[in-house]
Amino acid sequence: MPHEPWEIGNCPRSRARRWHEAVTGATFLLPGLAIIFLCVAIPGALAFGLSFTHCSRFLSIQWAGLYNYRKLLADPVALKAFANTLRYVAVFVPLNLVIALTISLLLNREFRGMKAIRSVYFVPVAVSGVVAISIFRFLFDRDYGPINAALGTLGFEKVPWLWSEHWAMWAIIALALWKSAAFFSLILLAALQDVSADLQQAAVVDGAGPVARFLHVTLPSIWGVLMTVLILSSIGAFRVFEPMFVLTKGGPNDATQTIALQAYDTAFTGGELGYACAISFALLAVILVVTAAMNKLTALGRGRRSVAIAMERRRLGEGGRRA
Amino acid sequence: MRRRRRTPRQQAATFVYGVLLAAGVVVFGFPLYWMVRGALINQAMWMRVPLVWLPPLKSLSLEAFAAIFASEQFRMSRVLLNTALVAVFMMGFNVIFDCMAGFALSKMRLPGKGLVLAALLTTIMVPFEGMMVPLYLTVTRLGLADTMLGIILPGAASAFCIVLMWRFFNTVPDEIIEAAAVDGASWGQILFSVAMPAAAPAIATIAVFTFLAGWEAFVWPLLITDPQSKFDVLQKVLANATYASMGGTTQTEWAYLMATGLISTLPVLALFLLFQRFFIAGLTGGAVKG
Numbered sequence: 001m002p003h004e005p006w007e008i009g010n011c012p013r014s015r016a017r018r019w020h021e022a023v024t025g026a027t028f029l030l031p032g033l034a035i036i037f038l039c040v041a042i043p044g045a046l047a048f049g050l051s052f053t054h055c056s057r058f059l060s061i062q063w064a065g066l067y068n069y070r071k072l073l074a075d076p077v078a079l080k081a082f083a084n085t086l087r088y089v090a091v092f093v094p095l096n097l098v099i100a101l102t103i104s105l106l107l108n109r110e111f112r113g114m115k116a117i118r119s120v121y122f123v124p125v126a127v128s129g130v131v132a133i134s135i136f137r138f139l140f141d142r143d144y145g146p147i148n149a150a151l152g153t154l155g156f157e158k159v160p161w162l163w164s165e166h167w168a169m170w171a172i173i174a175l176a177l178w179k180s181a182a183f184f185s186l187i188l189l190a191a192l193q194d195v196s197a198d199l200q201q202a203a204v205v206d207g208a209g210p211v212a213r214f215l216h217v218t219l220p221s222i223w224g225v226l227m228t229v230l231i232l233s234s235i236g237a238f239r240v241f242e243p244m245f246v247l248t249k250g251g252p253n254d255a256t257q258t259i260a261l262q263a264y265d266t267a268f269t270g271g272e273l274g275y276a277c278a279i280s281f282a283l284l285a286v287i288l289v290v291t292a293a294m295n296k297l298t299a300l301g302r303g304r305r306s307v308a309i310a311m312e313r314r315r316l317g318e319g320g321r322r323a
Numbered sequence: 324m325r326r327r328r329r330t331p332r333q334q335a336a337t338f339v340y341g342v343l344l345a346a347g348v349v350v351f352g353f354p355l356y357w358m359v360r361g362a363l364i365n366q367a368m369w370m371r372v373p374l375v376w377l378p379p380l381k382s383l384s385l386e387a388f389a390a391i392f393a394s395e396q397f398r399m400s401r402v403l404l405n406t407a408l409v410a411v412f413m414m415g416f417n418v419i420f421d422c423m424a425g426f427a428l429s430k431m432r433l434p435g436k437g438l439v440l441a442a443l444l445t446t447i448m449v450p451f452e453g454m455m456v457p458l459y460l461t462v463t464r465l466g467l468a469d470t471m472l473g474i475i476l477p478g479a480a481s482a483f484c485i486v487l488m489w490r491f492f493n494t495v496p497d498e499i500i501e502a503a504a505v506d507g508a509s510w511g512q513i514l515f516s517v518a519m520p521a522a523a524p525a526i527a528t529i530a531v532f533t534f535l536a537g538w539e540a541f542v543w544p545l546l547i548t549d550p551q552s553k554f555d556v557l558q559k560v561l562a563n564a565t566y567a568s569m570g571g572t573t574q575t576e577w578a579y580l581m582a583t584g585l586i587s588t589l590p591v592l593a594l595f596l597l598f599q600r601f602f603i604a605g606l607t608g609g610a611v612k613g
Contacts, residue, residue: 046457
């Protein structure tokens, strides 16, 4: 007799079948949840727990109370890593948003050849982080790099980019922007293409110029996506690790040391796992606070957006009646 | 009345637009051009000062590609195989495990579903950099240091993709699942022959997403494998060689780096052009409709 997962009517087996459904469902959940539990939940909890211990490479655990956090507040290199990370975020996030938005606006037109142009802009998305790092290492090369060659033609001195305390962070920001702005303009372009053409038309009928249309129709319509971009790029910026890890190892003279890199160094070079966990957890706390603050910002924007759209809708209705 | 206004001002605006667009194409296209150029030119051309922006055809060669497949440091055929295995296994495990979990959460009656979802959403927020140290301890404790399984395991299921599948299965009507149940299908049959085919676009999204995660994985494989491991993957080898080149001692190998980069990029580029729709959806995780 075939057994139906869904019991029909009040047959005596119904309890057995419901039991069967729950057990099967739990079995379906098991592999995925087990992996996530083992590889995210446990390490996440450990990061928190170990941050209150002295813990060496060999897992000799000793309670330390708030020692690691107090040490963090007095550690000049760790504090420099925090300052560097904040500086990176403060430069990277606004630039990323402006460049990505500009590109997506430039690409949001239709004419012959636009498809080809778009794919050039989106190629950085298909290049992996490490490959991008590798390419930029050569773009910024002191003696054989094309950037210095171009500067030389224009009569400037050679700049030792990645090897200079002053310029290393800027070079890394440029490389991060290349990949990130392309990625986020892809998202923003998708949002722009969803902006209602009717609303744009209504605004034109009302005599709105391009700037007014951008401020009162386009911007409110993509506000939600824009905020998503802001949050995602901020989180990514706080976590920045790979370019410094591959190219400068935090140098020269700690100029590119960041929080994530500091945690890595403390754990795998210094062997102070407890302290490394405290640094990781501080990073996590910063990210959570920033995310929460930006979510608040999004909620505020959403209120504005709905008002603006409601107003445009009403105008659109009037425009329709007039026509 | 608006259309007649083809004024000089508008012409100027079109001109500025064209200039901006072209400048952007140069800025965003140039690094890629430089990689392709670097991969294909010969050693003599690499060392030319002042540099040649557009190398003549006779300076092009495939010697860098031949060298990285022969080199002890790059061991390209072995490394490529490892990378492909990691990417394919990660994709396969994710498609199966994430679909099973998403389906159970969406379509089956079992207690505690809300709690599981809330827990999954919380784990999405935990950044890898915040937990890589304890994750390393955990996986090492399991005896998986420097093994293939150790590389794959943390990426074999994804809370993010489970939630994505859950959201998609919620849009699949209950009726087609009930109809299959009435026809006598077991839960496993319903999942694999009814629900998963109905969710093909979402599955394509997570497949592309997790394949890329495997192909481009770098920090984790570097942590969990030995410095010179037989499980080395592409990004790790490239990163190590790039760092080595920072000291300027390995100038003869510069072309190898760009060739490796090209090898890493070409499959992704092919995927990108074939599945652009799923790319956008997958990368943005449904925050934006692709």
